[in-house]
Amino acid sequence: MLLTRLKTLGLWLTPLLLGSAAQAHSPYLKPNTFNAEQQRKHVTVEASFAEGELRPDVAMKSDSFHVIGPDGRRQPLVPAAVLKDASYLEVPLDASGTYLVSSGVRKGRLAKALLRRGQLHFTEQQEDPLPGDTPVEVQSLTRADVYVSRGRPSAVDFDTDGLEIYPVTRPYDLYAGETVTVRVRENRKPLAGETLTLIADGQSYASQKQAEQHFSTNAAGEVSFKPQAAGVYLLQVRVRRPSPDKPTLWLSNTATLTIEVQAQP
Template sequence: MRLPRLHPAAWPAWLLLSAAAQAHSPYLKPNTFSAEPERKHVTVEASFAEGGLRPDVAMKSESFHLIGPDGRRQPLTPAAVLKDASYLEVPLLAEGTYLVSSGVRKGRVAKAVLRQGQVHFTEGRDETQPGDLPIEVQSLTRADVYLSRGRPSAVDYSTEGLEIYPVTPPQDIYAGETVTVRVRENRQPLAGQTLTVIPDGQQYAAHKPAEQHYSSDAAGQVRFTPASAGLYLLQVRVRQPAPGNPSLWLSHTATLTLEVLPQP
């Protein structure tokens, strides 16, 4: 199902949090992942896409930010906000690796019920069953990407919230080689979470590869091997009750855009 071109804040809450929202994923895509030493900025596209990384609905956030090689956090303001995408001009003042993030974006609150430990959305529909516990669900989304200027540097920055952390250095990922990432929240590993790997650029492929799903191990880690070079979007969703408020659940979605290089 294709959604109308509205900003996600205007979509019905049940739709944002249902299977349809799974198709529209937040992403950040730079015009280069590895800038030459003399290049002092990178342009990053911020949008929601259905399937591949083709802009469909502009991403808006008050928390766009950059963390540089020195670990300092710097807010970012879009240079342009169009209907389909926002564009960030990211300054690269020193050599090394940078984290660009949308920050945590709050969505709408949806009506739902807790049924046998699982969240079922009910807003706009009458599907309640005996034993259902009424709850509300707050949508929270975050998109990340790592990029470098010149020689890459370590990337274990001080971050908060749900994220997909690249254990394999993000500028050293090659087709046919194992990639390791860690699902973590407030820098603590999350086990048993489903990570979805979505290959980009498949709209013209005769045989489109299916999305791959993996479960994080006890250390929060997922290992996968990309078959071909290109861009990949990694996504994880974690739903849990809000601290101190069992009637409110938080639905966190985090994505990470990776560039997989061809074998040299």
């Protein structure tokens, strides 16, 4: 029953994931601590999809969950539990330093769309194309990342590939009121002119709500922003382009990075 429900929810989520950031469920990884003390040898990470607030709504499933340790070695992860709303990973922290926990690239199902004046238009029902429209299929690809540290942090420039949000400002050294810089890159090459969305968690309880913010990456693929409040934030970028091998197939890549902004000491 659980597997059937997850498959049904996955099909329902696909058009949402292909939509705009404000309307879509976002994939995220959320650890129970971002900076573990030296004596702590694991963290528990929640993997789910949410809309706005990072409250689990649909469990994330992936064959590519993994962690990259301070020594650069990659270790596959198998969820300790898969519930209806979230999966939970117990991530080993075998040594001091900073780790990258990732869902890997998750492939969704194909969705139908119309390419109209260079823009994709998704429809839940059959729609007659207008003159000049081109029917295409869109493949959804999603990835969620988070960095965690045990004891003394270490460098974070791991050997990765695919679309990702890389923290230029050290992820364990983010403070309210200070500038944070991240780089959108694909196969380690910067992407200019892409839209990065910043979503603040915990807004249900905030006296002053923080609306979603949108930034455009510069020539170096970078965005800088200054969070005014401590808390957990989700960064998201979506890159769409035609497949290099098939003109009627478009690829919709979504990458997220969860960060913790600390209060000023």
